[in-house]
Amino acid sequence: MAPSTSAIVRHMGDCREAARQRPLRSAPLGGGSPPATATGPGRRQGGTLRGLSRPGTLGRMECRGNHSQWLEVDVRALAHNLSVFREILTRGTKLAAVVKANAYGHGTAEVAPFAAAHADWLAVHTAEEARRLRRLGLSSPVLIMGFMARGELHDLDADVHVFVSTDEVLRWLGEYRRSSGISLPIHLKIDTGTKRQGFERSRIADVCRTAAGEGLSIVGIATHFANIEDTLEHDFARRQLALFGDAVAALRRELSSDVPYVHAACSAASLLFRETDFNLARIGISMYGHWPSRETRLTWILDHGRNGVKLEPALAWRTVIGQFQHVATGETVGYGRTWRALRATRLAVLPVGYADGYARALSNRARVLVGGRPVPVVGRVCMNMMMVDVTDVPEAAVGDEVVLLGRQGDAAVTAEELAELSGTINYEFLCRLSPAIPRFVVGDAGEVAAR
Template sequence: GHSRRLGVALPVHVKVDTGTHRQGVVPGEAAAFATAARERGLAVVGIATHFADIEDTTDHSYALRQMERFAGAVAAVRKAVGAVPFVHAACSAAALLFRQADFSLVRIGISLYGHWPSKETHLSWLLAHGRDGVSLVPALSLRVRIGQVKEVAAGSPIGYGRTFRPTRDTVVAVLPVGYAEGYPRALSNRAHALVQGRLAPVIGRVCMDIVMLDVTDVPGVRVGDVATLLGRDGDERVSAEEVAELAGTINYEILARLSPALPRVMT
């Protein structure tokens, strides 16, 4: 293979399917798989698994069984090929809930952004510890500058499909962002953004590259003002969790679908 042609032992991790039934070899075949990989010139430096339902329940008996299967596979692989330095199983939920899932390293994702993986994970923590001992602070915001401000007369249809007709003369802020950038179309006429620390309803359909807000109750809105679609502005906050609930999905999808083309600013 490539390893022999290059004259180096390419490092690989063996994925073990302990019950998610997605990627990986079954635990009973992990040692033979690792041995075969080594015989083909690969260096087995890691072994991994992934939990099936740790974020979906407060009953973690299945996850504990997965850990038992994984521990057996790790022991078998080490017996077959020697030391394996990187052993990993824990996603954010497992890293928060189970020290025994830490192994050599953990693969935190959503908690690195300051979000609990799910309500069930947070509840599991509270049930286990009786207190809220972990402080996760959302680190990601989605902000966009208003591209146009216009007045629309009462009764005039706004957006595709004419799905929104204001009952009063309305000041509309037009944002140059839409579902192409990862802001879900399912939020049409449902969500809110923040402008000057005040809630501004999303009105009309979310378009490919445009969102409209009702900013009638926000005084002095001008082109270039910042609208917050995710995050905090003053005392108000729009969370990924509430946006996900409105869109019929999970906070992971809201965060993961934000377009790579959006500029990232570290503050």
């Protein structure tokens, strides 16, 4: 039985406290300092913090009232999204929750303890990310999927598995085994057409001999799809899958045994193609409530209809109004004077900018939510602040909540909307959210379990 949400949230606090006491850890990535005592429900020191958050959120604002911006990670949404994949994956397929890149911007300290309690594995990109999971007190099997430099091989335990795609890393892993006495389990990364990481299939026999000579155990084999998200035609992905099948068969012959871990599925593959499940699936962007692409979602609709999978975004980004400016008709706003008022305008200045991850490309294009209504971003987004037109929200006051990403009342701003306006993808927009922004866990995953 999975731990209760309250137990997980308590564990998150214990993890952060224990990690702060360890000298190797850098400063906590948000939410690490105990919140200041509020002056009353929905209030903050120095003024009133008002807003139209999701039901149940307003009462929690008292613990965030001393922050000018913050992120909320909804563990109920995470639980729902993971349950979606538990339902659609082939029975027996293990689930690896991908928490690389600061858990896709959501916060490693906030997401990883919850993911560890609800998934079978955790997957990261770097050795330091793996060490951080251990400093958080998490004992789940960890898969390092990225390149490791020689000097990064230290303080890794025997339940940290490693993608290997070069002979050099094999030799370094052998050195680590001899110096530490720890043999890190190896998953061979096979290039089937992405031309990024991976051995050629013809190298499998040589790699097996090298690994044996270094005293290393090959326990897995993996590949990665090049074009499973960006198209409605999946012929190339099917060719990759066939080539990977040949590689798996070749490795089995070399090992004279079955391969414990065979994996190829990312979020898109796990949503669309059961033949990619094998016995381990790596779920990244969709664990956080996002479709990998429009094409992935359309393919699902074409195959299954509109009913079925409903992913729920787990992240909200909130700030407060810091100041107002009154702009006369004809006056301009911000650097470069890129916006000119066509009427007497009331601007709200927000303490968020591109240094926080709100892309400069959103200048004069995006919208935020104030009082449950969308209002436009005007002028250039600055390094640490931005301006929005609240002329049509006359009741707005200093200290009021503003939603940059997420819901407020019946309105919503999505990562997909902001990514498209800034010329990128939802992955990048989320991953570029500054680690310095305080992050808070909200929601109740027990609601999902009770359904």
